[in-house]
Amino acid sequence: MAEQINIFVENKQGRLNTITEILFENDVNIRAIVIADREKFGVIKILVDKPLVAYKALTDAGLACALKKVLAIIIDDRAGGLHNLTKTFSGRGIDIIDAYGFVIKSNMKAVLCVEVKDYESAKAIVEDNGFRILADSDLYKL
């Protein structure tokens, strides 16, 4: 199981810098980052190598954070790679809250991170269809 950190931030200059500085000072490496923007505020979502360390450091700095379980699914980095996975999702009642992807080996492997409503049933469906879900340790060692 992979955990991502969701951070509430006001949309004003320097906020992202504050967060990366805290992570740097705590020797945390960022795997992926995505920002959900709502004009006046946003939620920054980060996937890091030491989620608990990062969560504590950010919370201690007064930021509102939440640890969220995400499905980190390995897909092929080629045409149709993502489509293979979404085919599996569709019609199975998997409710996706948010998703983002990143390439780990160009033209070979990519990861799709998915926030879902029902983590356990989504995990079962994805694994039943032959996809590999990365555990925390796999993901952060990439």
Added chain:
Amino acid sequence: MEIKFWNKQIEVIDRDSLRKLQLERFRKTVEMALKTTFYKKRLAEVQIKSIDDIRSLDDIKRIPFTTKNDLRDAYPYGLLSVNKENVVRLHTSSGTTGTPTVIYHTEEDIRNWTDLIARCICASGVNRGDVFQNMTTYGLFTGGLGFHYGAEKMGVLVIPASSGNTRRQLKLMKDFGTTVVHATPGYLLHIASQLGTYGIKRPELKLRKAFLGAEPYSEETRRKIEDLLEIEVYNSYGLSEMNGPGVAFECVYKNGMHLWEDSFLMEVIDPVTKEAYDDDSEGELVFTTLTRTATPLLRYRTRDLSRVYSDICPCGRTHKRIARIKGRSDDMLIINGVNVFPSQIEEVLMKNPQVGTNYLIEIDKEGVLDRVTVKTEINSKLFTGDISSLNRLEIAIKEQIRDTILVNPLIELHEPLSLPVSEGKAKRVIDNRPQI
């Protein structure tokens, strides 16, 4: 200058006769007040148990002040002094913490109020044949209905336009030859600025007078409106606890508002020491109703700051005049003509565990309208990480605040510890509206 009176006998009454009339009515008011559960208890504490305990106007000093909070605590029936079947109307306004306050009127009360409005309109020199467009909100807000009936009684043609919809207001003014309007100063300024937009030239309008009230404004703004629209502007003062409009009004000399002393016993107090001033110092206005039967109020603290002019007015009226309201001795805000207390907003925020305890209220002018922004911190302990739950929180707070203060706010969610902390004398309200 032609001076007109609605009830000359009362309006030019000599001061000695006025004081006699006031004492007679004050005693009757105390008698009515003793019929309410609220005052029966309150007056017993100061050994006033019957009308015989009131012998002079000075006895008023024995009576404790009545506050907006008292009205709220007595809601809904604690201040009603007549049988419910004798009540023909009620008006409510927002209380300081969400509970409204209510004023009841018997048929006689409505008649007296209507008469006072007719007196005001007459004092401004308006005549039968004038066309009066009432551009204030009808409904629980007292300005609309109060002026409506008073103007009808005066015998002018009333256009009950209510507030808003500038295009229609201007069309009504043009089509029916409106000569007098009643509005808030902010709205009339807006109308004045919109003539060109709607293709109206000043000579197409017959407008000559305006009655402005419900929000504070300066002498400069009066002049500006008078110049822009080429009209005479008259100051109007009232508050919902004293019926609404019709408490004080300017005559054609426009040198302060005649306070109708046959209907309201006025005191001016130091808002801190609560001592009544003997001279004409600036202070908080305190009123005792003198003719109201259904909801008599004794020594009601208005929180409005003003001062009295006791010198003789050339119009001949003997009723003293008050200066335009300078401000408030509490933190009440007037937003689009609606009275709002910051504590009402605070109460809503504190009911939502997902937000923290620090907050900031900002008020700005957006075109003609006041815009309220409520900034609140999210509670990091209850942050779930979802945008959708933040959206729901924002909508919930917005709706709860709108239901409480009747003004639609903008909600801004902020990071924990980013707003001024709640301890001490943190400034919670930032009013960016230009003074008008």
